[in-house]
Amino acid sequence: MSSMHHNSVDRISVLAAPDEGVLRFLDYMDEHMLAFESAHSLFKPNAHIRMCVELLRRHFQGKVTSPTLLIDISGVPYATATRRLNELVESGLINRRARHKSERSFTLHPSDQLLSLWIQMAKDNNLLINSTVNLADQKHEPDERFFGSDYFTERLGPPLNVLSTPLSLAGGLRMLSHSDPTFLIMNNLKRHFELIVGCPIHHRSYSLDKLYDEAVENSSRDKSSYDLVAVNFPWIGEFAERGMLLPLDTLIDIEALSPTDFHAASWRASHWGGRCYGIPVETTSEVLMYRTDLFAQEGIEPPTTIDELLAVAEKLHKPEKQIYGIAWNAARGTALSHTFMMAMADFGQPIIDLAPDGEEFSIAGLGSHKYRSMIDSEAGLSAARFLLELLKYSPPGILNMSWYERTKSYAQGQVAMTYSFSQMTPYFEDDDNSPAKDNTGFIAHPAGSGKKPISPLGGFVLGIPSNLSERRRQEAAIALETFTSERAQSLYVKNGSRGCSRYSASEDPNIRINSPIFDAVDQLAIQDQLQAWPRPPTPEFGAITQFCGVVLHEMLRGVITPEEALSRAHEGVQKLIENWQ
Secondary structure, three states, X not given: OOOOEOOOOOEEEEOOOOOHHHHHHHHHHHHHHHHHHHHOOOXXXXXXXXXXXHHHHHHHOOOOEOHHHHHHHOOOOHHHHHHHHHHHHHOOOEEEEEOOOOOOOEEEEEOHHHHHHHHHHHHHHHHHHHHHOOOHHHOOOHHHOOXXXXXXXXXXXXXXXXXXXXXXXXXXXXXXXXXXXXXXXXXXXHHHHXXXXXXXXXXXXXXXXXXXXXXXXXXXXXXOOOOXXXXXXXXXXXXHHOOOEXXXXXXXXXXXXXXXXXXXXXXXXXXXOOEEOOEEEEEEEEEEEEEHHHXXXXXXXXXXXXXXXXXXXXXXXXXXXXXXEEXXXXXXXXXHHHHHHHHHHHOOOOOEOOEEEOOEEEOOXXXXXXXXXXXXXXXXXXXHHHHHHHHOOOOOOHHHOOHHHHHHHHHOOOEEEEEEEHHHOHHHHOOOXXXXXXXXXXXXXXXXXXXXXXXXXXXXXXXXXXXXXXXXHHHHHHHHHHHOOHHHHHHHHHOOOOOOOEOHHHOXXXXXXXXXXXXXXXXXXXXXXXXOOOOOOOOOHHHHHHHHHHHHHHHHOOOOOHHHHHHHHHHHHHHHHHHOO
């Protein structure tokens, strides 16, 4: 396929976003050289090192560097500086990239070789200075440690690559994304990624419901307002059936993406009708998070069944101490619908009659046959009654609580347990004042009697809108590969993301010690507990969630009985299935 983009495109390497320790080390190198050069007239400026240090500094600051600038700061005459710069280029320490399509104007970038040499030199200097001035015993005093040593031991990973030819997208790269921690990190790294792709990047981030509405609205426009859109896994069926996304096999060599490096559940969920419509950029799982310290104080084991969960919630529910049993999504609309779907799955039944697949259910082939609602069923009634029981041990305001609020309540110590997606853990793991910090365990959803505990899949793919103009598609595909590559996802993780889609991106043990959630999610995936079927990506998914969340909220408020709620929800969902076009 001649139009297909392959990963063999020549690239120029670049590392992670700027870090204070990195820049402090470069400042140290600068001062070190100046000290020698000013000590005696025989100590001449080293143009090679001066230019490398300045190039690295600007690189980590996300600034473009021209040959003229490096020549100016070299400290040697113009002709000599030009020769020294050419030597750096010829030796492979510095790479050149054409500013646009013209070969007459270049920007300069550090190569893999220079970056590797610099990292090793930083580590060697760290050890040397610490041993020389006897700082080894002062590790408990962060301000006294050598320049950025934490960065070199914990955050520095494989280089991300600058495209050898910058993207020429008119107006820059336009991205529609979700306002969750992973995408916020991507936005924080915007300046760095602009250096990578060679053009401005414009993010528009929305809450889940608004993101869905904007993506649907965008699909009705003559030309897409976005080059890349974030698509929640359960939306894939609708977006693919409506022709809102381009099948990526027309633009990208899918096998070159290393499919086996992705969590299997997220990779399967990115497909519809056997074709790939997006590349996973964030894979999370909904787990039960619980306070290990409170459990230990009460001598409680983590619950594995629904009955055990309710018993634990009752025991830890202490309103007089302003500590409540459990938080969850009970807000009217989408949030509550998702909770109900997952609760039905805890009792072993998806909301539609998916085909059994061993102990689980298959979402393959959803677009090739009709199915029916399973809401008004024994599992549906058990799920409804379970949610009503949860109300007894929930904090005040639970009926207005959704994705962020439930995690915030847990992070602030108001609840002993919460259902939450794994990418939300920075809200307490990065907060030294949170009682949940270093006191949190993660397990799959406790299940109904005789059922297998599972963890519902969550997260997003990045896809390309089908109404994107032809002239932008190929470069959008290049950007898509870049943002979802192993090295990019490793960068997100190093900067705090907990929603990693690739196994390889979070395998560094120095990263994994920052949060036990990485091991927890990997174990769920290995044990085949990470599943997409609790929220099946039917084409009607958006309409189903909006409808059911209203009816079920009336049940929680006591306006209607569980039986009436299930009957109304079942009939409404069945009509949506039958009438969907």
